[in-house]
Amino acid sequence: AGRHLGQPFECEGWWQAAGGRRRIRIRGRSAGPGDLGMLGLVWNVTREHAFQVRLTQSEKLESLGRMAGGLAHDFNNHLAVLVGNLELLDAAVGREPGVRRRLDTIDRTITAATALVRSLLTFARRRTVEMESIRPTELLDELHEMLASLLGRQIRVVRDAGDAALVVDASREQLQNALLNLCVNARDAMPDGGELTLGAAAVAIACEHCRICGEEVTGSFVAISVRDSGAGIPLALQERIFEPFFTTKAEGQGTGLGLAAVAGCVTSHQGHLLLDSTPGGGSCFRILLPFTQGAVGDCSSGAGSGAATAVGRKAIVASA
Incomplete structure (x- = not known):
C-alpha cells in the first residue's frame, strides 16, 4: 500500500551555505501524521x-x-x-x-x-554628477573633522589608518553625504554613547550579500566602512532599512530617507553595500567601489592643506 503523505506546504527564506548566503524556496509535503520529516524539493531562487x-x-x-x-x-x-x-x-x-x-x-x-x-x-535623475578621482582616506579625514559637532561628546570617533594610495572615481558631494547619513544612523543607534570607526581599505570579497541589488558579490574593491558599537539591527529589518520612508524612529524624529539616499549613491557609483549587524553587537556598513585603474598619480597629496585636493581626471556622467 502507498504511504499517506501529510499536508502540502511552501516556504521561502535565507539559507547560510558554505559558499555564501542563498535564497531558497521549499515546496513539498510533511511525511505523514506523527512524522517529523518531509518530502519535497528545494530551489535556489537567489537571482529571482x-x-x-x-x-x-x-x-x-x-x-x-x-x-x-x-x-x-x-x-x-x-x-x-x-x-x-x-x-x-x-x-x-x-x-x-x-x-x-x-x-x-x-x-x-x-x-x-x-x-x-x-x-x-x-x-530625481535630472542633474549630471561630476565624478573625480578621490582618495577615500582624505575624504574620511574631512568627515572626521565634521563629526565632532554632529555626534556630540558621548561618541568617540576612531579613524583606521587606511591605505592612502587607494583611489576611486566618485562624486565627492554624493559620497560625503552618504557617509554622513551612515554616521547619523550610527549616532542614533548609540543614544548612550559609544564608538564610531571609519575606515578605507582594499578588500577581496567572496560571495557576500549586497543589500542594494540583492546579489552575491565577489571580487576586489575599495571598501569604505562605518562601524558602530550600538544596538545592532534585527535581522527582520535588515532587508527593509534602505526602502524610502521606512524608519523605526518615533514620529517626527526621522524621514526614512537617509539610508535610501545612501542606496542611491551606491547605485549611481556602480558599487555595492554590505551590512554586518547583530542585535547588541553593533553594525558595520561597507560601501564597495571599483578601483580606479592607474589613477594613483593623478591625485594631489594634499600636503599642507586642511582640505583634500583630489583633482585628478574628471568626467561628467548621468546619475543612475
Whole structure:
C-alpha cells in the first residue's frame, strides 16, 4: 500500500551555505501524521529574489524621484527670487555691520538650500554628477573633522589608518553625504554613547550579500566602512532599512530617507553595500567601489592643506 503523505506546504527564506548566503524556496509535503520529516524539493531562487528586490526598489525610487524633481523645480524658483532680492539689498545697505551680519546669515542659508535642491535633482535623475578621482582616506579625514559637532561628546570617533594610495572615481558631494547619513544612523543607534570607526581599505570579497541589488558579490574593491558599537539591527529589518520612508524612529524624529539616499549613491557609483549587524553587537556598513585603474598619480597629496585636493581626471556622467 502507498504511504499517506501529510499536508502540502511552501516556504521561502535565507539559507547560510558554505559558499555564501542563498535564497531558497521549499515546496513539498510533511511525511505523514506523527512524522517529523518531509518530502519535497528545494530551489535556489537567489537571482529571482534579487531581480524582484531591484524591480520593487526601482518602482519606489521612480515615484519618489518624480515627486522630488517637481519639488526641487518649484523650490528653485523661490530661491531665485530670494537671491535676486538679496543682491539688491546688498547693494543698498553698504557696509553697516549689524545688517551685514544678517545678510550674510541669509546668504549662507540660501547656499545650504541650493545644495539641497542639487541633491533633490540628483535623486530625481535630472542633474549630471561630476565624478573625480578621490582618495577615500582624505575624504574620511574631512568627515572626521565634521563629526565632532554632529555626534556630540558621548561618541568617540576612531579613524583606521587606511591605505592612502587607494583611489576611486566618485562624486565627492554624493559620497560625503552618504557617509554622513551612515554616521547619523550610527549616532542614533548609540543614544548612550559609544564608538564610531571609519575606515578605507582594499578588500577581496567572496560571495557576500549586497543589500542594494540583492546579489552575491565577489571580487576586489575599495571598501569604505562605518562601524558602530550600538544596538545592532534585527535581522527582520535588515532587508527593509534602505526602502524610502521606512524608519523605526518615533514620529517626527526621522524621514526614512537617509539610508535610501545612501542606496542611491551606491547605485549611481556602480558599487555595492554590505551590512554586518547583530542585535547588541553593533553594525558595520561597507560601501564597495571599483578601483580606479592607474589613477594613483593623478591625485594631489594634499600636503599642507586642511582640505583634500583630489583633482585628478574628471568626467561628467548621468546619475543612475
